[in-house]
Amino acid sequence: MAVIDAETLTPGQTLSCDICIIGGGAAGITVAHRLLKTGKKIILLESSAVDQRQNGADEQREIVQQRESTSAPESQAKLAAAGNPDGHRFLDPVTQRLYAGEQKQGLGRDYRFLERSRIRVYGGTTNCWGGWTRSLSPIDFKRTDLLDENLVWPIDAEEMEPHYRSAIRYCSLGDVAPSDYDNPQAWIGRTETPIAYAPQKTGAVRTGVFTVMNGDTTGDHYDGALDFQLMWGKDFVQPTNITVVRNANARYLESSAGRVTIAHAQTIRRPVGKPPEAGLTFRVSAKAYVVAAGGIETVRLLFLSKPGGLGNGAGHLGQNFMIHPLNENAGWVKLNEFPDRDKIRNLYTGWPKIKSNSIYAPRIFAAFVPTDAAMKGAIGNYRMLVNFDSGGMNLNWEQTPNRESQITLGTKQDPIFKDPEVKLDFQMTKIEERTAHAAINAVVDELIALGYASDGSREPPQMDWPGDHHMGATRMSAAKKYGYVDPNCKSWEIDNLYIASPSVFSTGGVSNPTLTIIALASRLADHLARL
Numbered sequence: 389m390a391v392i393d394a395e396t397l398t399p400g401q402t403l404s405c406d407i408c409i410i411g412g413g414a415a416g417i418t419v420a421h422r423l424l425k426t427g428k429k430i431i432l433l434e435s436s437a438v439d440q441r442q443n444g445a446d447e448q449r450e451i452v453q454q455r456e457s458t459s460a461p462e463s464q465a466k467l468a469a470a471g472n473p474d475g476h477r478f479l480d481p482v483t484q485r486l487y488a489g490e491q492k493q494g495l496g497r498d499y500r501f502l503e504r505s506r507i508r509v510y511g512g513t514t515n516c517w518g519g520w521t522r523s524l525s526p527i528d529f530k531r532t533d534l535l536d537e538n539l540v541w542p543i544d545a546e547e548m549e550p551h552y553r554s555a556i557r558y559c560s561l562g563d564v565a566p567s568d569y570d571n572p573q574a575w576i577g578r579t580e581t582p583i584a585y586a587p588q589k590t591g592a593v594r595t596g597v598f599t600v601m602n603g604d605t606t607g608d609h610y611d612g613a614l615d616f617q618l619m620w621g622k623d624f625v626q627p628t629n630i631t632v633v634r635n636a637n638a639r640y641l642e643s644s645a646g647r648v649t650i651a652h653a654q655t656i657r658r659p660v661g662k663p664p665e666a667g668l669t670f671r672v673s674a675k676a677y678v679v680a681a682g683g684i685e686t687v688r689l690l691f692l693s694k695p696g697g698l699g700n701g702a703g704h705l706g707q708n709f710m711i712h713p714l715n716e717n718a719g720w721v722k723l724n725e726f727p728d729r730d731k732i733r734n735l736y737t738g739w740p741k742i743k744s745n746s747i748y749a750p751r752i753f754a755a756f757v758p759t760d761a762a763m764k765g766a767i768g769n770y771r772m773l774v775n776f777d778s779g780g781m782n783l784n785w786e787q788t789p790n791r792e793s794q795i796t797l798g799t800k801q802d803p804i805f806k807d808p809e810v811k812l813d814f815q816m817t818k819i820e821e822r823t824a825h826a827a828i829n830a831v832v833d834e835l836i837a838l839g840y841a842s843d844g845s846r847e848p849p850q851m852d853w854p855g856d857h858h859m860g861a862t863r864m865s866a867a868k869k870y871g872y873v874d875p876n877c878k879s880w881e882i883d884n885l886y887i888a889s890p891s892v893f894s895t896g897g898v899s900n901p902t903l904t905i906i907a908l909a910s911r912l913a914d915h916l917a918r919l
Contacts, residue, residue, distance in 0.1 A: 390628050393437065394636040394655045399668040403633070405431040407916060408651050408674035410638045410689070412436075413512020414902060415888040415909040416680035417616045418558055420630050421623060422913030430630040431672055433653055436480035436509040437635035439617065443471035474504045477615060478515045482656055482664045482804075483508040483637070487685070489810040490798040495711065495854035502812060505856040506682060510634070511617035513682070513856075514902075519601030519614050519750075521559055521903040523552050523566045525757075525769070528897030531788075533765045534819070539789050541894040542866035542875045548907055551914075555906035558620070560613035560748035561599050569597050569899075572735075575752060579740035584731035585754060589837040592830040596757035596771060598900070600739065602748040613748045635667075639805060641677065641693040647884050648677045648698075656804055666805050676916060680888040680909070683709075683858025687795045687891060688810045690862070699881035704872045706795040708863050709812070710787040710896045712855030713820060718783035719828050719845035721835050723776065732840070733776040756831045757898065767823040769898040772831045779841070781831065783849050785823045786898045790815055795861050816851070824849045857901045862891040877912045888912050 397403075407423065409416045412434035420432050467475045489502040498504070507515050526545035545566075552566035568574040572585035572595040585595045602612035613619050624632050635655045642650040651674070655667030679686050687706045690698045697705040726732075734740050739751045755771040763769065768786030775781070787793075798811030825848040832844030865871025868880040873892050879885040888909045890901045 390624050390626060390630055391632045391634065394633050394653065394670060395657070395667060397668065397670050400670065402650075402671045402673055403431055404673045405429040405631075406674060407431075407676045407678060408433065408672045409678045409680055409888075410651065411512070411680035411682065411685075412510045412617065412621075412632065413680060413682060414514050414616050415905050416678070417511070417620050418906050418909035419678055419680060419888050419913045419916070421620050422554075422910055423917060424623065424628060424630060426917045427629060428917070431674070432624075432630060432632045433636040433638055433651070433672065434510050434632055434634050435486070435637045436483045437656065437658075438480050439478045439510055440480065442476050442479055474516070476507050476509075476516045477611060478509050478511065478617075479507065480509045482658060486637070486802050486804065488802065489812060490800060492811070492813040495814055496714070496851045498853055501854055502684070502810065505854065505858070506684065508685075510621065511615045514614055514616045517614065517902060519559070519603055519612070520598055520900040521561065521601060522569045522596065522598045522899035523548075523907075524897045524899050524904055525570055525596075527760045527763065528769060528895060528899070531895055534763070534768070535788060535895070538865065538867070538870040539894065542864060548911070551907040551911040552903065554910040555903050558906050558910070559599075559601050559903065560619070560746070561601065561750050562742060562744055562746060562748075564599060569599075572597055572754060575735075578742055579734070579752065580743055581734045581738065581740045582731050583735035583740055584728040585735055586732060586756075586834075586838055586840070588759070590830070590834050592759060592762040593756045593834040594759050595754050597752055597754050600751040600753065602750055605747050609747055637805070638681070638689055639692065639807065640689070641698060641885070643694065643698060643882060646882060648882060649673070651677060654805065664804055676884045676886065676919065678886045678888050678912070678916070683861060683890040684795060684810055684812070686887060686889045687861045688797065691797050692807055699872065699879040699885060701881055702869050702872075704863060704870070706861050707791040707793070708789040708860040709793045709795050709814065709858070710789065710860040710893070711814070712784045712857045712896065712898060713787060713816070713824070713851035714784050714855040715824075715849040715852040716782045717780065717852070718772070718849035719781040719832070719847065721774065721779045721781065721832060721841040721844035723779045723841050724839060726839050729776065736774055737776045756834065758827070758830065762826070762830060767826045768819055770823055770827040771898050772827055774831065774835070781828070781845075783824065783827055784855050784898055785820065785827060786896055787816055788819045789860060789863065789895060790817050821848070857890065857896070859890045859893040859896045859901060862887050862889065864892045864894050876915050877908065886912060886916070
C-alpha cells in the first residue's frame with residue numbers, strides 16, 4: 389500500500405525518493421496530489437498516527453463556519469459543552485502535545501494560541517477551519533505605497549491567477565474566477581436566494597465577496613470538501629508514485645555544501661497503560677525537500693536543523709510573524725429600513741448557497757473592505773462584517789511585516805523528543821492601530837451615507853482575539869537580504885529546500901490565507917515537476 393506506519397520500518401532505515409514532503413496539511417497534500425502523474429517518487433511524512441473523530445464535530449463545523457474563530461468566548465463555551473473545546477474535527481492527541489510552546493504575551497485574550505490554533509494531524513488545520521476562501525486582492529501584492537519596496541511580494545496577482553484557479557478546484561468551489569471575489573456583480577443570479585450588493589457612496593469602502601466551502605453534507609461526504617485528508621488523501625491509498633508515511637515526526641534536516649542531504653525522522657510509541665515515548669529513528673534521502681509544516685512548526689524545524697537556523701544567513705528566519713487581528717464585537721450601527729434590505733441581508737448576513745448540482749455547492753457572503761484609494765499610503769487592508777439583523781460589526785484586519793514580531797526556540801522541551809519548543813513574541817505596529825480606527829469610521833460613514841443606518845459606534849476596535857492565521861516567518865522576497873525564500877519558494881541559501889506554508893507570505897492582506905496557501909503549493913508543485 390502507499391500508506392505505511394513508520395513503526396513498520398527497520399530502525400535506522402533510509403528511504404529514498406525524488407521529493408520528500410514534510411507535513412500532510414493542505415499545502416503538503418496539494419503538492420503531493422499535484423505531482424501524482426509526474427512519475428516522480430514522492431514520500432510524504434505525516435506526524436500523526438491516528439485520526440480520532442472529536443465529539444461534537446457537527447457543532448464545531450457550524451460554529452467555525454459561522455464565526456470563523458474558535459477562540460471567541462461564545463464559540464469556546466459551545467465547543468466545551470460538546471466535549472471539544474478547541475474545535476477540532478479530527479485529532480491525534482499524542483502528536484498534538486508537540487504543539488505546546490511559550491507565548492511572551494497573549495494574543496488578545498488568547499493565551500493558548502500555539503496549542504489551540506494548530507492541529508498536528510493528517511489534513512492539518514483543514515480539520516478545524518470553516519472553509520472561508522478568498523484570493524488576495526491585486527493591491528495586496530504591491531503595497532509599496534505603505535511599505536518599503538523590499539517588503540512587498542516579488543510576484544503579483546497576474547502571476548498567481550492560474551494557480552488560484554487550481555486552488556479553487558482543490559477547494560471544490562465550482563465555476564469561480566479569482567477576480568469574482570472583488571466583483572460583487574459577478575454573483576447576481578448565481579445564488580438560491582436573491583441578493584443585492586451595496587453601491588459605493590463615500591469612495592472609502594467597497595464590497596468584497598468570500599466563498600464558504602461546503603460542510604453540510606452527510607454519509608460518505610459528511611465533512612463536505614473541508615478536510616483535505618478525506619477529500620484528496622484517498623487518492624494516495626492505492627500503490628502510486630507517492631508513499632504517505634504516518635507516525636513520521638521530522639526531527640531535523642541534515643545539510644552539507646548548501647544542500648539538504650538527509651531528513652531525520654522518528655516515530656512515537658504508544659505502550660498501553662504507559663506515557664507515549666520516542667520510537668525508532670529513520671531517514672529520508674531525496675533530491676528535493678519541501679517543508680509544509682505550517683506557519684509556525686516549519687520555523688521550529690529549521691531552527692532545530694542548525695544552530696541559528698538552517699539557511700538563515702540573512703537572519704530573517706522566524707521574523708515578521710503575522711496574523712489577522714480580530715474583534716468580533718468591533719462596533720454597532722443603528723439600522724434603518726431601506727429598499728432591497730432583504731436582498732442586502734441575504735448577501736452580507738444570510739450566507740446564500742450557490743446554485744449547483746454538486747454535493748459540494750459552496751455558500752458566499754460579503755463584507756465591507758477598503759477601496760485602494762482609501763488604503764493608499766495610510767492603512768492596511770481590512771474586512772468588516774455587518775450583521776443586517778442585529779447591527780453588530782465584526783472586524784478582521786491586516787498586520788504588516790515587523791521584524792520584532794518573531795518565532796524563536798524557547799527554553800522548554802517538548803514532552804516526547806525533548807526538543808526545544810517554540811517561543812512566540814508577537815508584536816504589532818502603529819499601522820494596525822490606524823487600520824482598525826479607519827475601518828470603523830469608514831464603514832459607519834458608508835452605511836449612513838447609503839441610508840442603511842442612522843448612527844454607529846466610533847470607538848477604535850482593539851484586537852480581542854487572533855485570527856488563527858500564521859504568516860510571514862519564512863517570507864518570500866526578491867533578494868536574499870530581505871527574506872528567507874525566493875519567488876519559487878526555494879530557500880535563498882539551501883539549493884534543494886522549498887517551503888510550502890503561509891510562512892512564505894510577504895504580506896498578509898486580509899483574505900483568509902488558505903486559498904493562497906493552496907495556490908502557492910500548486911505553483912510550487914508545477915515548478916518541482918519541471919526539475
